[in-house]
Amino acid sequence: MFTHNLKLSVLTLALSFTFINTSVADEHELELAWEVTGLGNPESVVYDPRLNLLYVSNVNGGPNDKDGNGYISLVSLDGRIINEKWVTGLNGPKGLALSGTTLYTADIDELVAIDVDHGRITDKYKVDDAKFFNDVTAADNGDIYLSDMLMNRIHVLSGNDFSIWIESDELEAPNGLHFTEDDIILGSWGVMTDGFATAVPGHLKRISIKTKNISSIGDGSSVGNLDGVEGNDDVGFYVTDWMNGKLFHISSAGEAKEILSLKQGSADHEFIIKKDLIIIPMMNDNIMYAYKIKH
Secondary structure (H helix, E strand, O other): OOOOOOOOOOOOOOOOOOOEEOOOOOOEEEEEEEEEEEHHHHEEEEEEOOOEEEEEEEOOOOOOOOOOOOEEEEEEEOOOEEEEEEEEEEOOOEEEEEEEEEEEEEOEEEEEEEEEOEEEEEEEEEOOOOOOOEEEEEOOOOOEEEEEHHOEEEEEEEEEEEEEEEEEEEHOEEEEHHHHOOEEEEEEEEEEEOOOOOOEEOOEEEEEEEOOOOEEEOOOOOEEEEEEEEEEEEEEEEEEOOOOOOOEEEEOOEEEEEEEEEOOOOOOOOOEEHHEEEEEEEOOOOOEEEEEEEE
């Protein structure tokens, strides 16, 4: 995600590798596979299995500035920039989701649709009172869900109908969204106070697509200022904490374990299950890391 002031003075934490226990009690070791530099405040990354490449959103400035500086990059699976400014003219693009051959990105107050085969913007869906569009996830049926962190809303694009799907204080500043078979898994930022500070940091939640019921995964204990959410109920969920620069594994029962310590700005990552690869954009450092899960 972001913070209100990208120049916040923060403690630089040493990069560390640790062992984790997943929900099926396997031990894995994270190993740095590659890193790519030269990005512009990268916020989100998503894998395209058809083209075997990564799309990376670059805010390239203030996260809420309508400056036209934002862009999407193409990056190879071995960490090479294929096309730095593949799609330009965006403002502060953040979350990404791929549905078929359409890439969607959350751009402040617009959901932007991009034709990946031609690298061009095809549609924009604007919400006049939107405050901070953040993450996007695609359902199997093609519906697109989009969080507005500062409005405690999640929108849905179904066909050409773009509307509020749910609005509730229970969302607790909704940030990361991840579609599973029957639910939207939500990484909440927490109960916000001044700016993006939180009186109560967030935790992982589950929203039933059928009933819209919101429930905590686990006992509701705070985990952090959550951003990216990836995984499923079988392997558990890999979740980033933007403010504290952490990567957590959270089991489907809610057991949270810190598995990686980075710098502040660990944003909306990708987990490619079949390749055992976790890719994390570091928004404040203009870099992106890829970690291999060693079995």
